[in-house]
Amino acid sequence: MFSLQLNDAAITVEGHSIGDQFQAALQSPPTKNKEPEDSVLQSALDLFGFSKDDLNPQLPPQLIFAGADHLAITLANRDKLASMKYDLNKGKTLMLREGWTTIMLAYSETAQLFHSRNPFASEGVYEDPATGAATAAYAGYLNDINWPHNGRVEFIQGEDMGTKSKLIAEVSTQKGASIKISGQVRKL
Numbered sequence: 001m002f003s004l005q006l007n008d009a010a011i012t013v014e015g016h017s018i019g020d021q022f023q024a025a026l027q028s029p030p031t032k033n034k035e036p037e038d039s040v041l042q043s044a045l046d047l048f049g050f051s052k053d054d055l056n057p058q059l060p061p062q063l064i065f066a067g068a069d070h071l072a073i074t075l076a077n078r079d080k081l082a083s084m085k086y087d088l089n090k091g092k093t094l095m096l097r098e099g100w101t102t103i104m105l106a107y108s109e110t111a112q113l114f115h116s117r118n119p120f121a122s123e124g125v126y127e128d129p130a131t132g133a134a135t136a137a138y139a140g141y142l143n144d145i146n147w148p149h150n151g152r153v154e155f156i157q158g159e160d161m162g163t164k165s166k167l168i169a170e171v172s173t174q175k176g177a178s179i180k181i182s183g184q185v186r187k188l
Helices: 038-048 080-083 088-098 132-144
Strands: 001-007 011-019 021-027 032-034 061-064 067-074 102-110 113-120 125-126 150-159 165-170 178-185
Touching: 001 102, 011 113, 032 132, 038 061, 038 088, 038 102, 038 150, 067 080, 067 132, 080 102, 080 125, 088 102, 113 132, 132 150
Parallel strands: 067 102, 113 150
Antiparallel strands: 001 011, 011 021, 021 178, 032 061, 061 067, 102 113, 113 125, 150 165, 165 178
């Protein structure tokens, strides 16, 4: 286990490999979230060719944080998530302007199972297959809105880009609490 000091919090990270799988766990900093401004949200929707009709009304877009800032957009349709595409340079400009590390696009299959994609244009990467910080921040958002997570939420990431990862968020009932994320990624 490694203890790391971030700018605003201390976290722990563990990692190892078993067979053809990498496994890791991290304890996030405390989470927080807030609604984005309408113009900022519209810029993000335009980037992906989404409209407000594509959004899940139970999970409105949020600016989320668990050590880094992200925009979370939850879609109402799994196919819309799977067909995600965007211009990398326009995405980088938007993310750097807004201070976002990623934009987390999600779809809720059930109350405890989500599919997600994480454009990471802020660093010139089209998509990150396993984003623990965004997952922790999103789980904190679910907790803050009293989502029926029952203490555990599973996220499937990277599936649509051919690198399926499974991340599990252990969620307390305390608002703004840190979130424990564990996951598996197949070795390349």
